[in-house]
Each structure stands twice: as structure tokens, then as C-alpha cells.
Amino acid sequence: xxxxxxxxxxxxxxxxxxxxxxxAVLHKEKAQQIIAGAGSGKTRxxxxxxxxxxxxxxxxxxxxxxxxxxxxxxxxxxxxxxxTFQSHYKLPxxxxxxxxxxxxxxxxxxxxxxxxxxxxxxDDQEDLIKSIMKKYALAKHVTxxxxxxxxxxYKNKSFVNDKxxxxxxxxxxxxxxxxxxxxxxxxxxxxxDFDDLILQILQxxxxxxxxxxxxxxxxxxxxxxxxxxxxxxxxxxLRAMALEPASTKDSAPNxxxxxxxxxxxDEDQSIYSWRGATVANMLKFQQDFxxxxxxKIEQNYRSAQPILEAANQVIANNRLRNPKNLxxxxxxxxxxxxxxxTSGDHEAKAISTLIKCAPKxxxxxxxxxxxxxxxxxxxxxxxxxxxxxxxxxGGIRFYERKEIKDLLAYLRLVINPYDKISLLRIINxxxxxxxxxxEEQLLIAWNRNPLFDFIQLxxxxxxxxDGGVTGNKKIAVQDFLKLYTGLEQNxxxxxxxxxxxxxxxxxxxxxxxxxxxxxxxxxxxxQEFMQAVIxxxxxxANSLLxxxxxxxxxxxxxxxxxHEVALLQEKIEEDSPTERIHMMTxxxxxxxxxxxxxxxxxxxxxxxxxxxxxxNEALEEERRLMYVGMTRAKEHLILSSAQSRVxxxxxxxxxxxxxxxxxxxxxxxxxxxxxxxxxxAIKFFEQWIGGTSSASFxxxxxxGHMTAPxxxxxxxxxxxxxSKTVRPATSRPTVPSKPSVSKASSSVPxxxxxxxxxxxxxxxxxxxxxxxDDSDFYITALFSAGKKKVLSRFLEKKSF
DNA sequence: CCCTTACGTGTTTTT
DNA sequence: CACGTAAGGG
Numbered sequence: 036x037x038x039x040x041x042x043x044x045x046x047x048x049x050x051x052x053x054x055x056x057x058x059a060v061l062h063k064e065k066a067q068q069i070i071a072g073a074g075s076g077k078t079r080x081x082x083x084x085x086x087x088x089x090x091x092x093x094x095x096x097x098x099x100x101x102x103x104x105x106x107x108x109x110x111x112x113x114x115x116x117x118x119t120f121q122s123h124y125k126l127p128x129x130x131x132x133x134x135x136x137x138x139x140x141x142x143x144x145x146x147x148x149x150x151x152x153x154x155x156x157x158d159d160q161e162d163l164i165k166s167i168m169k170k171y172a173l174a175k176h177v178t179x180x181x182x183x184x185x186x187x188x189y190k191n192k193s194f195v196n197d198k199x200x201x202x203x204x205x206x207x208x209x210x211x212x213x214x215x216x217x218x219x220x221x222x223x224x225x226x227x228d229f230d231d232l233i234l235q236i237l238q239x240x241x242x243x244x245x246x247x248x249x250x251x252x253x254x255x256x257x258x259x260x261x262x263x264x265x266x267x268x269x270x271x272x273l274r275a276m277a278l279e280p281a282s283t284k285d286s287a288p289n290x291x292x293x294x295x296x297x298x299x300x301d302e303d304q305s306i307y308s309w310r311g312a313t314v315a316n317m318l319k320f321q322q323d324f325x326x327x328x329x330x331k332i333e334q335n336y337r338s339a340q341p342i343l344e345a346a347n348q349v350i351a352n353n354r355l356r357n358p359k360n361l362x363x364x365x366x367x368x369x370x371x372x373x374x375x376x377t378s379g380d381h382e383a384k385a386i387s388t389l390i391k392c393a394p395k396x397x398x399x400x401x402x403x404x405x406x407x408x409x410x411x412x413x414x415x416x417x418x419x420x421x422x423x424x425x426x427x428x429g430g431i432r433f434y435e436r437k438e439i440k441d442l443l444a445y446l447r448l449v450i451n452p453y454d455k456i457s458l459l460r461i462i463n464x465x466x467x468x469x470x471x472x473x474e475e476q477l478l479i480a481w482n483r484n485p486l487f488d489f490i491q492l493x494x495x496x497x498x499x500x501d502g503g504v505t506g507n508k509k510i511a512v513q514d515f516l517k518l519y520t521g522l523e524q525n526x527x528x529x530x531x532x533x534x535x536x537x538x539x540x541x542x543x544x545x546x547x548x549x550x551x552x553x554x555x556x557x558x559x560x561x562q563e564f565m566q567a568v569i570x571x572x573x574x575x576a577n578s579l580l581x582x583x584x585x586x587x588x589x590x591x592x593x594x595x596x597x598h599e600v601a602l603l604q605e606k607i608e609e610d611s612p613t614e615r616i617h618m619m620t621x622x623x624x625x626x627x628x629x630x631x632x633x634x635x636x637x638x639x640x641x642x643x644x645x646x647x648x649x650x651n652e653a654l655e656e657e658r659r660l661m662y663v664g665m666t667r668a669k670e671h672l673i674l675s676s677a678q679s680r681v682x683x684x685x686x687x688x689x690x691x692x693x694x695x696x697x698x699x700x701x702x703x704x705x706x707x708x709x710x711x712x713x714x715x716a717i718k719f720f721e722q723w724i725g726g727t728s729s730a731s732f733x734x735x736x737x738x739g740h741m742t743a744p745x746x747x748x749x750x751x752x753x754x755x756x757x758s759k760t761v762r763p764a765t766s767r768p769t770v771p772s773k774p775s776v777s778k779a780s781s782s783v784p785x786x787x788x789x790x791x792x793x794x795x796x797x798x799x800x801x802x803x804x805x806x807x808d809d810s811d812f813y814i815t816a817l818f819s820a821g822k823k824k825v826l827s828r829f830l831e832k833k834s835f
Numbered sequence: 836c837c838c839t840t841a842c843g844t845g846t847t848t849t850t
Numbered sequence: 851c852a853c854g855t856a857a858g859g860g
Contacts, residue, residue: 105849133850157849178845229850310849407847429849470836602850622848644847660848683845684851 037123041090044119048083052076059330060084065291066324068262068317069299072361073346073666074337077299078108078626081258082115084297088256089124098255099127102135104264104307106603107428108626109134112260132269134602136232139239139250141598146239146246149225151594153447153454154601157183158435160228163456166478167216171209186214190230191266191311223485225453229602233268240275247280255294261626262300262320266311273298274323289323296324302357303350304663306622308656333360335666337628339367342672345698346665352697353655369730371672372723373695373705379636379680383417385708385716386633386675390423390616392720393631398423399614400630404621404664406642410635411618418616428619434600438545438557439564443600445535449522450594452488455481465544467511476503490516528593529568536561571596621660624667631724632668634661637676638689661694671724674698678709791830 048057056076059069060083071077085101088094103109109130116126128135137154144150155163157180164179221228227235240247257277259265265273279290298320305314321327335343343363350356374389376382390401403414408430418425433439441464444457451457462477463469480496480503481487487495493516496502497509504512518538522531536542545557575592617629621642636642643657665672676691706716722730791801791814801814814827 131850232850306848309847409846466837468836472836620848641847646847656848681851 036121040119040121040123044086044090048087052079052083053332053334055330055332056080056083059297059332060087062295062297062328062330064326064328065294066296066320066327067298067330068320068327069297069330069332070317070359071299071301071332072335072359073301073304073663074335074343074363074628075332075361076336077260077301077332078112078115080332081260081297081299082112082119084258085112085116085127085129086119088295089120089127094256096125096127098253099258100135100254100256101127101129101258101260102132103129103260104131105623105626106131106134107623108260111626131602132265132272133229133232136236136272137598137602139236140227140232143239143246146243147235148222149451149453151225151451153224153226153451153457154232154598155221155226155228155456156435156601158440159226159456160186162460163220164213164217166459167213167220170216171213182210182213185210186217187228187230188311189214190234191268220455223453224455225451226456230268233272237268237272237275240272244280247275250276251292257293257296259298261304262298263302263305263314263317264300264307264312265316267313267316268311270316270319270323277324289325291324303353303359303659304625306625306656306660306663308652331359333362335361335363336365337669338363338666339365339370339668339670341367341370341702342665342668345371345672345702346662348699348702349658349665349694349697350662353658355652355655367670369704369723370668370670371674371698371703373703374673374675375691375705375707375709376675376677377679377709378686379413379677380417381708382635382675382677383413386414386635386673387417387421387423388713388717389633389673389720389724390418391421392717393724395614397630397724398616401633402617402619402624402627402629402631402667403633403635404619404624404667405635406621406644406660408620410641414618414635423616424614425616425618428617429623430618433560433563434603436557436560438541438560442532442535442541442561442564443597445539446528446532446593447597448489448519449531450591450597452490454489458489462515465539465541465548467515468507469511469515473504473508490519526592527572528596529565529572531593532565532568536565568596571599621664625663628667628669630669631671631673632664633673633675634664635675636680637661637674637692637695638680639692640689642692642694658694661692674703 048060052060056079059067059080062084069077069080071080081101085099088099089096101109101112103112113126113129116129120126128138130138140147140152160183161179164182168179168182221231240250254276257273259273273296274289277291277293277296279292300317302314302317305312308314321329338346340363343361347361351358374382374385376385386403390398393401403411403425405411405414411427411430415425415427434443441461444454444460447454447457448461459474459477462474476496477492480492483501484492484495493512496504497512518535521538522534525531542558542561545561546554548554549557572592575595621634634642639645642661643654647653647657674695676695677689679686679688681687706719708716719730814825814830
């Protein structure tokens with residue numbers, strides 16, 4: 036059997052991979068960097084390399100680690116390897132940086148100050164910061180989430196080898212206090228945030244030589260996916276994992292301590308800089324792990340040629356990149372369609388209509404992508420209306436729902452009785468008469484007894500004369516404590532959860548506190564959650580016997596569940612048999628591919644996001660997002676924009692994304708659904724997506740629109756480019772593709788969030804635009820002096 | 836202490 | 851619009 040697997044794999048290796056791919060798989064020297072364009076088969080290369088090491092080189096899978104950025108990417112790689120290995124080989128560890136560090140923390144719990152730690156998600160972090168802000172009266176100008184973000188930025192960027200984490204705080208004075216308080220509260224609660232998971236392991240590797248040596252004795256091969264998305268800290272972590280102890284210092288020559296190191300990346304797909312990722316790590320990798328063999332893979336197997344060509348043209352507008360030549364032999368025609376609708380709802384309807392024109396077997400391989408989660412809602416409604424099954428990937432995450440987090444908090448306290456965040460969350464949920472006043476008392480008591488766990492603390496509060504809790508409150512607290520003393524630690528978290536839900540009458544709490552529809556939803560979520568715990572329990576029990584299990588950790592099942600859930604956004608679910616459309620953000624789509632990709636909301640302010648209009652760096656990242664989205668498509672790419680959209684409950688006019696106008700007109704057909712009768716559009720959809728797949732939209736079918744398309748005065752491309760697009764004479768506003776060309780600024784429409792300059796008011800940001808007359812607009816803009824409404828002729832656009 | 840109502844305020848992207 | 855926070859009455 037193993038011989039068959041080996042034969043099959045080698046047949047694949049020598050017949051199905053191209054030369055650069057194969058050389059990357061077979062590479063024997065120590066460090067290697069693979070520069071792989073979109074769709075060039077980089078996941079394939081990584082998984083094949085792992086398979087090659089295990090199957091042909093007889094490397095122990097346990098000595099191989101593959102690090103990815105998202106759980107999804109990891110899942111995909113695992114699946115492919117399981118397929119190759121047919122369960123005759125063990126799987127190596129494949130997972131995110133965070134989950135690998137968590138695993139290391141758990142397997143080395145004895146080295147930790149508190150082995151039973153909780154993991155804080157963004158929500159918990161915010162709660163904690165809010166409570167600290169109260170103390171410092173820091174409310175007005177910053178929000179808790181901004182502080183959380185800043186702290187994370189600091190942790191990801193500022194950590195330098197060998198320096199203490201807290202050594203060079205660069206926060207404003209008050210921020211520094213908040214940060215330090217945050218860190219100490221976290222320590223007291225025996226809790227770690229996501230960034231800590233990585234920093235803790237980095238600390239261990241750099242300060243504990245025995246730990247490092249035993250790590251390197253065990254782990255001999257490391258592979259990293261999406262290197263362009265690594266942060267400073269993650270790069271340092273890799274150095275610490277892979278280099279000789281002496282060479283962790285910057286001055287000493289670097290010597291690889293492991294047998295092979297392989298990183299894959301593509302600078303054009305760097306879309307996580309907001310989370311501390313830096314493309315510069317691609318170069319740093321070449322320096323720090325020198326000598327590095329560089330392999331470039333530039334053949335794209337995924338996309339039909341016009342799609343790739345269009346994506347190449349778009350990304351070519353980025354200045355901060357090295358040009359590359361991604362090519363495809365999959366020639367085709369008419370693969371890109373631009374849908375122009377009148378409103379967001381209209382867009383949603385158009386998308387549903389289009390999907391209904393696709394043959395059934397194509398349905399499951401359609402993805403709808405958008406920039407932000409909230410954009411999914413109108414589309415969802417329309418899909419439901421048209422009875423099209425869909426699946427949202429990573430939306431409002433299951434484990435972040437209020438009702439689930441409440442129950443998780445109860446469970447977390449079982450494992451970690453120091454978890455202050457969880458205690459504060461549920462001490463009065465459901466309400467048991469322990470409100471704001473009690474919370475105050477609790478915090479005071481906690482400060483007096485910093486080392487108490489919650490049982491000791493609550494006991495102290497109700498029994499000590501200084502505790503200050505009497506009467507009804509005392510009874511309520513005692514009842515709460517009784518709940519926990521009634522819990523038995525066992526190997527069945529589902530029973531523990533069951534007990535809690537019953538004991539606190541959680542379902543009736545939900546029914547009493549939410550209106551029927553909402554309550555019903557929440558009750559169902561709770562039931563699903565309880566089911567997920569059971570599923571986990573069984574999986575866990577099996578994996579202790581199963582040899583595909585990566586590492587055995589002797590641990591409490593509940594603890595394992597909580598840790599798994601902390602890093603997981605999706606709920607644990609069995610694959611559903613129905614074919615469903617996939618919906619997800621552009622970020623979530625990275626690394627995936629679909630037959631048909633529908634990108635919705637391609638408008639200024641959405642993509643590019645209004646938050647990214649101020650710097651060129653941010654704008655270029657938005658363009659990379661556009662690029663990532665486009666290159667997900669294999670056969671058909673639909674770009675969709677709407678003329679107006681409801682934002683904050685108000686209609687606002689939208690402008691087609693500049694990225695759309697960066698696509699050469701000859702590669703894209705446009706259908707303006709305000710002009711084209713729906714029956715005609717449907718007829719075209721059926722031919723295009725359902726039939727010949729290269730159908731072209733015939734302008735001649737359009738009575739009344741026989742005239743040659745009018746050049747778009749706003750579009751830099753359109754002046755003389757031959758075009759088969761159907762554009763009504765009343766041309767839609769588009770942004771020039773090169774924003775820095777401000778010569779034509781008088782003809783360019785004024786856009787919300789544009790930065791402008793006024794002689795008297797200084798620099799401001801546009802919040803509203805109204806037409807004044809043929810040549811002028813009333814612009815409402817936010818200056819440092821406040822909101823002002825001025826005529827556009829007194830304003831000057833500022834571009835960066 | 837809890838519930839209701841009235842504002843007002845603000846939406847990237849993920850581990 | 852839709853959420854979360856601030857203020858007031860029961």
C-alpha cells in the first residue's frame with residue numbers, strides 16, 4: 036500500500052509539476068524562498084514538499100512544521116496531505132503561527148507561570164481596556180478598540196531581539212499607563228492575548244537555551260506560507276526557531292540550526308500590513324537566513340488569460356513593488372463583466388439573477404466577495420428571497436456571539452478561576468442582583484487581595500467584615516458560588532455545560548430578555564454550541580487513539596476545547612451536502628480559488644476603503660486586495676458597482692472604484708442595468724455564464740443605444756480606447772486611475788472622504804457633496820475648526 | 836438595582 | 851439604520 040502511495044506521488048511529482056515547482060519541492064540545501072505569483076500553485080508546492088520529505092526522504096512527520104496565516108489555508112493543506120498520505124503516514128503540524136505557539140505553550144506548561152491560562156479575543160481585550168479606561172478617566176478622545184489596536188501594533192512592530200518587551204514603550208504618557216495596567220491585569224487574570232501567544236514562545240526561545248535546544252532537536256524542517264504577511268515578531272520568531280543560538284544576535288553570522296527552511300510569498304498579495312505585517316520581511320528573510328536559494332514561479336494555472344491580464348494591469352499601478360511577469364496559457368475571451376446597478380438592493384438582486392442563470396453544477400463554485408462584512412447583508416437577503424443556498428465564511432463569528440461568549444465565560448472560570456474578564460462578564464448574567472454597585476465592590480476587593488481566585492475572593496467578600504457584602508447580595512453571591520461547587524471536573528465538558536445552562540436557566544433568560552425572533556436565534560445558537568461541544572468531545576476521544584493526531588497532550592478536555600475555540604472563528608460543523616454559494620471578505624478569500632468570482636461594492640469608499648484614501652501605502656494595499664480578489668477567479672469574473680447605496684440609514688451617491696477603470700476596456704464588458712431591460716440582461720447572463728462562456732454582449736441588441744459609447748470624461752483610459760462596453764450617454768462618474776494627476780481636478784467629481792485644503796480653514800475631509808450649479812458643488816467638510824459648507828471652487832484637492 | 840427611552844455615534848480587513 | 855451608552859422613572 037505504501038508502495039502505491041509512493042509511486043503515485045512520484046508520478047505526480049515528475050509529471051504534474053513544472054520545473055521551478057519541482058525544484059522547490061526537491062530543494063536540498065538549507066534555506067529557500069519561493070516567490071510565487073497568484074495561482075501559481077504555491078499551496079501545491081508546499082504540500083508536495085512535505086509529502087516528498089515524508090515519503091521519499093523518510094523524514095519523521097513530527098519533525099516538520101508548516102505555518103500558515105489562516106486556519107482556512109491550514110485546513111486546505113491538511114486536506115491535500117491526508118489525501119496523499121491516505122492515513123499511512125502521520126500528519127506533521129500544519130497550522131497558524133498562533134495555534135503552533137499555543138501548542139508549544141501547552142506542551143511546555145511547566146515552564147509557564149500559570150499553566151491554566153485563558154486566551155483573550157478582541158472582545159475580551161476591549162472589555163478589559165474599558166475597565167481600565169474608567170479608572171483613568173480616558174474616555175472622550177480614544178475608543179477602547181483603538182487602544183487595543185495600538186497595543187497590538189506595538190507588540191507586533193516594536194519588539195526587537197533580546198530586548199525586554201516593555202523596554203522601549205513609545206506610547207503617550209497616559210497610554211503607557213493603560214498599556215502597563217493592561218499587561219498586569221492580564222497577568223493577574225492568568226490570561227494571554229493573541230499577540231502574547233507568539234511573544235511568549237519568542238521569549239522562551241531567546242532566553243531559555245535548553246528549551247531552544249530541545250525544540251531544534253525535535254523540529255528539523257520548517258515551512259512558512261504567505262511570508263509577505265509576517266510581522267516583525269513573527270520573523271523574529273522564525274529566526275529564533277531556525278538559527279543557531281549564537282546567531283540570534285544581529286552581529287554574529289547566521290547559521291541555520293535545522294535541516295531545511297522554506298518560505299513562500301508574493302508581495303502583490305500582502306494585505307495584512309494593518310496588523311503589523313511587513314513585506315520587507317521577504318528581503319529580510321534573504322539576508323537573515325543567507326545563503327538563500329530563490330525560486331520564482333510565474334506561470335499561473337488558475338485564471339483564464341483575460342482575467343489574469345486584467346489583474347496584472349491593475350496591480351501594475353502600484354509603485355511600491357517589483358514588476359513581475361505572471362502568465363497563463365489559458366487563452367479565452369470575454370471573461371470579465373462589469374455590472375452597474377442603481378442601488379445596493381438592486382445590485383443584490385442583479386447578483387441573484389446572474390447566479391440563477393448559472394447551471395446548477397457551477398453553483399457551488401461561485402464566490403461573492405466584498406470588502407467588509409456589513410456588505411453581505413443586502414446580498415444575503417436577496418439570496419434568501421431567490422432561494423439560493425449560501426454559506427458565509429467567517430462572518431459574525433460564531434464564538435463571538437454574546438450568548439456563546441457568556442457560556443464560554445462560565446466554562447473558562449472552571450479552568451481558570453483567576454479569569455477576571457470572564458467573572459465580570461457573567462457575575463450578573465443572568466441578572467442576579469449583582470449590578471454596577473457590586474462590580475465596584477468586587478474590584479475594590481480584588482485590589483485588596485490580588486492573589487485570590489474568584490472563589491476565594493467571593494468567599495472573602497461575603498464572610499470577612501471588610502468584605503462589605505450582606506443581605507440579598509450575600510445570598511446571590513453564595514448561590515453563584517454554589518453553582519461552581521456543584522460542578523464536577525470530568526472528561527465531559529458537554530455535561531458541565533449542560534449543568535450550567537440548566538442551573539442558570541439560561542434559555543429562559545434569553546427568552547425573557549430578547550424579542551421572540553432574536554431569542555429564538557440565540558436559543559438555537561446555544562443548542563448548536565452544545566452540539567459542537569459534543570462533536571469536539573468525540574473528536575478528541577478519537578484523536579487520542581488515531582495516529583493522524585499530531586501531538587498528544589495529556590490535558591483536560593474542557594481546556595483543550597476552550598483553547599481550540601479561542602483561535603477558531605468558525606463553528607465546528609460537519610460538511611453540509613447542499614451546494615452553496617460562498618460569501619466572504621476579500622481577506623478571507625486569499626489562498627482560495629473559484630470558478631466564478633463576483634466582487635461586489637466596487638465603489639470609492641468601499642474598495643478602496645474610505646479609511647485608506649489618505650496615504651499611498653494604504654491605497655496600494657487596497658489595490659492589492661482588488662488584485663487578490665480578481666485572481667481568485669478561474670473562469671468568470673464579475674465586478675459589481677452600484678450608483679447609490681444606503682449608508683448609515685441614508686442614501687448616498689457612489690462613484691465607481693478607480694480600480695475598475697484601471698482594467699483595459701477591451702477586456703471587460705459593461706452592463707448598465709439602469710439602461711438594459713432585465714429580460715435582455717437575463718438572456719445575456721444565460722449565454723455568458725451558462726453557455727458558451729465567451730458570449731459577448733451585443734450593443735446592437737439595444738434599441739436606442741446604438742450610438743458609439745461616449746468617452747468618459749473622468750476616465751484616463753477612455754479617451755481613445757476602442758470599447759465594446761455599453762455606456763449610456765449620461766456617463767457615470769469614475770475616478771481617474773492616477774489620483775496624483777491633479778491637472779484635471781476641475782472635472783473630477785468631489786468624493787466623500789477626499790482630503791481637501793481651504794485657504795482659511797486649512798486641511799479637512801469631505802463629508803457631504805451637493806451640486807450647486809453646472810460647475811460648482813457645495814462641499815461640507817470637516818476641518819479642525821469643525822464642519823463647514825463651502826463652494827468647491829474655494830477648495831483644493833490634496834492627494835498623497 | 837433594573838428597565839425604559841432618548842440620543843448620539845460610528846462600520847475595514849484577522850489570529 | 852442599528853448599535854451601545856447616558857439619563858430618568860419604577
